[in-house]
Amino acid sequence: MRMLCGLSVPTSGEAHVAGYDVYNETEKIKKHIGYMSQKFSLYDDLKVWENVRLFGGIYGLPKQQIIDRTDKLLKILNLEDQRNALVGSLPLGWKQKLSFSIAILHDPKIVFLDEPTGGVDPVTRRRFWELIYDAARKGITVFVTTHYMDEAEYCDRVSIMVDGRIEALDTPENLKLAFKTDNMGDVFYALARKAKRGD
Template identity: 75%
Template sequence: MEKTIQHNPDQVIVAENLTKKFGKFTAVDHISFEVKKGEIFGFLGANGAGKTTAMRMLCGLSIPTGGKGIVAGYDIGTQTELVKKSIGYMSQKFSLYDDLKVWENIELFGGIYGMKDAEIREKTDSLMKLLNFENERDKLVGSLPLGFKQKLAFSVSIFHSPKVVFLDEPTGGVDPITRRQFWELIYDATSRGITVFVTTHYMDEAEYCDRVSIMVDGKIEALDTPRNLKKQFNANNMDEVFQQLARKAKRVDS
């Protein structure tokens, strides 16, 4: 290690000049930021700005071309396995198994993360109660409405009590009421000390975040609390902030 980042246990995610190049194209261009424990960190940007690539590097799915990243105290370049154990992940695509029952999905992912059977059973019971899902427990996931599925997918992604959960546009295609409920689940998770790293297209959701970063063309152009950002850009809401920044983008949708 050429340069060690001062590790502060309060900082769950640290990115330092994190870069990803695909050939000549620089998808993520030297981004640096820290995320504190228990924080909801909004990761905003237009399509093609490099959000998903940045997130994949932090999850250990993609090797950075340059820079460093520490997630939950582990180096994303060298300690991928340990990083993977400490995080949860929910992708844009709904990604539970449609042809498995609700409890089977939970059991499966609990098992993958090495949880004990007894613990899985116990936590499944309380989760079903929390989500009001007791009647759906034995249903195939494919038969549930989208809103239910999304809530379930989120609950599964934090089922093994990770230190950080990465949510990649978790509320796409979900109605406003379910989105509201979904955010309640997110708040509930942070109250248990889970750090939330979320990308979204919905600017109202950006307001729910503790801090927000906005990526334009692979770089982070702004990073602060929603309130400060609005003040800085002299805007009434996050949407205006985003519009001002996104207008500068040279990359078109890729």
């Protein structure tokens, strides 16, 4: 995922993101993607609206659009009361929802989420997935990594990697058919058993 986002330089292989090459066109890729890291990475010492404004500004949104989108975003997230709160003071679940909303603020073609729901309760996780569906409905491709196999069921297409290689890539339904089971957990176990690497 870090290679696709242009954060790491690939050693071999070939990949295109939003139509651009991951070797030479990383800065062009960055214009068209959103990214939410595993580690929370908005500015704790900036207020909620200031974080939205900063990233809106960085992606070159016009001033009025930043203001409108900030209002809309806060309304959807029910964060209007927290507008002037420092991000550092918010609970983790809210931070993650805010972080995701900021990652898609500039209407990217594709957004990368690196284990976005780690460490939050099932209710918050469910809400988070509702946000993901909303984004997908707007036409944004959502690329999620996860360790939770129930989350894999929510996806349109699933790829399972073993030892750094893609061992399966299909819809959850087709994968379950191929492995003759009724849940993604079993698909994962069947594939993961082949792993040779220790970690």
